[in-house]
Amino acid sequence: MGRPPCCDKVGIKKGPWTPEEDIILVSYIQEHGPGNWRSVPTNTGLLRCSKSCRLRWTNYLRPGIKRGNFTPHEEGMIIHLQALLGNKWAAIASYLPQRTDNDIKNYWNTHLKKKLKKFHSALDPIMAPQDHHSKTQQLNGKDNHFASSSSSSTTSLRLNQTSSSLYASSTENISRLLEGWMRSSPKTNPTDHQILKEKWSHEFDNNNNDSIGSTSAATNSLQGKVYRPKAEHEGGNELISHEEFESILSFDQNVNNVAWEHKSTCDSTSKPDHDSGNEDLDIKVNNNNVERKQNKNNDNNNNPPLSFLEKWLLDESSAGQVEEMNQMLELSSIF
DNA sequence: AATGGCGGCAACCGCCTAAAC
DNA sequence: CGTTTAGGCGGTTGCCGCCAT
Numbered sequence: 540m541g542r543p544p545c546c547d548k549v550g551i552k553k554g555p556w557t558p559e560e561d562i563i564l565v566s567y568i569q570e571h572g573p574g575n576w577r578s579v580p581t582n583t584g585l586l587r588c589s590k591s592c593r594l595r596w597t598n599y600l601r602p603g604i605k606r607g608n609f610t611p612h613e614e615g616m617i618i619h620l621q622a623l624l625g626n627k628w629a630a631i632a633s634y635l636p637q638r639t640d641n642d643i644k645n646y647w648n649t650h651l652k653k654k655l656k657k658f659h660s661a662l663d664p665i666m667a668p669q670d671h672h673s674k675t676q677q678l679n680g681k682d683n684h685f686a687s688s689s690s691s692s693t694t695s696l697r698l699n700q701t702s703s704s705l706y707a708s709s710t711e712n713i714s715r716l717l718e719g720w721m722r723s724s725p726k727t728n729p730t731d732h733q734i735l736k737e738k739w740s741h742e743f744d745n746n747n748n749d750s751i752g753s754t755s756a757a758t759n760s761l762q763g764k765v766y767r768p769k770a771e772h773e774g775g776n777e778l779i780s781h782e783e784f785e786s787i788l789s790f791d792q793n794v795n796n797v798a799w800e801h802k803s804t805c806d807s808t809s810k811p812d813h814d815s816g817n818e819d820l821d822i823k824v825n826n827n828n829v830e831r832k833q834n835k836n837n838d839n840n841n842n843p844p845l846s847f848l849e850k851w852l853l854d855e856s857s858a859g860q861v862e863e864m865n866q867m868l869e870l871s872s873i874f
Numbered sequence: 875a876a877t878g879g880c881g882g883c884a885a886c887c888g889c890c891t892a893a894a895c
Numbered sequence: 896c897g898t899t900t901a902g903g904c905g906g907t908t909g910c911c912g913c914c915a916t
Contacts (some may be wrong), residue, residue, distance in 0.1 A: 553886070591885095595884095598885090641883090645882075646883095648883095649881070650882090
């Protein structure tokens, strides 16, 4: 005998969540706290699987989530961490407070992969084929699907990152959600929802930097934790110190010379842990990641440094493409 | 104005590991 | 200690809106 089943699969609703469902879920978690997802569908009457409830809460409803408009700094972080950790989105999310792993994954798949592809294809006339291949492997880990990905489109490169990013917090999202729902649901008692809304706003304001206990890695970041792969218990792992991590992220200095004035417009709450003096900041990577890192070091003679790539990527989001291509080709000739 | 193609993203699926029994 | 499930995670799908024709 093991645990009882999480939920019977019969009669489970799928598809997009409605505002009504969101409010039910939010109300329940506000009262009972996140966790024990198994009991959520039963206790709330939601016709959703417990997994679906957890996902909805973790990725969209929990406090402190920023959505959309990735800043150049966040882009750079993602690129670096993806190169270091591979497609460990939860781990990457732990270094990007207020971003969820799903959001980062989507952003990588829809934006950054295409940018990198464009970068590599632009380098093709310059780089030898084997270099191109190895670089692609290096930069993308196992996620090397450029050859099969859909054709790049100019629209994919229209990233409006120059605007100051006033991200809607989930507090605001839920407030809007509640407002929209109250307008569209005449049957409901507005007073109750106003109370709920105010209650949530207050609660979220208090908890914005101190999540009430989601189990996701992204939430761990809000609690000042960072990703520690399970392999750390198995020995043979490499510890990356705070200083080393800082050095990994040293592209900031390069970027400062390019278009880094955007940084000043970023939401200050999006500062990564390493900027907030978190003494607990360290990464332990498993053997595969160590190997990747070592290979990267070995390839340094042949490949442009990652900061160059990011410089190019960040340039691209703020300047004309033709100019960038010329610049890139010029820079590439260095290598 | 109609429509077909494409991109973005929310959500589902399936696998893995830890935990409960 | 074996069995079973919850929770976590990454990969993938499918819907929806935008844009070009």
